[in-house]
Amino acid sequence: MDRIAVGAAVVARARTAAVTSWIRAGRRHDLTGWRASIGPLTRLALVTLLAYIALSILRALPWLMWLLTLAFLRASWRAGKDQPQDTGEASEHPTAGLDFEHVMTVLRDALGDQDRVHLSTVLAHLQKLGQAESWTVADLRVRLEALGIPVRPKLKVDGVPTRGLLRADLDALSPDRETPPSPSQVDAA
Structure with a gap:
């Protein structure tokens, strides 16, 4: 369970970092002011729209959640393979x-x-x-x-x-x- 928990944190950080860096990459450096922010705002709107569509599909087909859960557990198991395990000693003896x-x-x-x-x-x-x-x-x-x-x-x-x-x-x-x-x-x- 520790391996999955550590791997889940790694996967979540990696996915969040990938999405935020993609959104940030939309900023135009040749423009200034609000015009330079149009790219990231457009990408953020696209991510929001895709999340809404994915949520609508999951509500219509709830059995897909089992497949997504299994895929996430598999990715977490693989990501937690080479990560150091938290023994909990730091919380007992800070x-x-x-x-x-x-x-x-x-x-x-x-x-x-x-x-x-x-x-x-x-x-x-x-x-x-x-x-x-x-x-x-x-x-x-x-x-x-x-x-x-x-x-x-x-x-x-x-x-x-x-x-x-x-x-x-x-x-x-x-x-x-x-x-x-x-x-x-x-x-x-």
């Missing part, structure tokens, strides 16, 4: 393998000379460094919060409010922060 000082260094690099940064910018910075390739912004948020790094829910950067980090919050966390005492240290005291 901070496994993360070094606090390294994370703070990466966050300060992503901040640059600004005093605030969106998590999407931090994730793009991480992926540019070749890390967190399969992470989403939610994955990053969970890992940062598990490390005790405060994430602001509505932080405005360039007038856009979304989840982000403040430099002041990072500065408040000292690099040599105290670790909680182990139970043997508490018993000895």
Whole structure:
């Protein structure tokens, strides 16, 4: 089942990317303004019309849905063959393998000379460094919060409010922060 689930995500991303790139390719670069957008809008209308026709055919002939389902499962099975399987360990231990000082260094690099940064910018910075390739912004948020790094829910950067980090919050966390005492240290005291 994991292979099919991973393959389904791969197939869905590939099909979506193919359709959106085809729609974007309709933009004319020799024109400006609304005239340059006529091509993508025409292609979007064509995709919408084809989806409507396909839905009408499926409503008229519902047994075709079984064939489409089998074709999608086959494509998902094939696409999931060479993909790494998610073991679920990251969700159980979000901070496994993360070094606090390294994370703070990466966050300060992503901040640059600004005093605030969106998590999407931090994730793009991480992926540019070749890390967190399969992470989403939610994955990053969970890992940062598990490390005790405060994430602001509505932080405005360039007038856009979304989840982000403040430099002041990072500065408040000292690099040599105290670790909680182990139970043997508490018993000895």
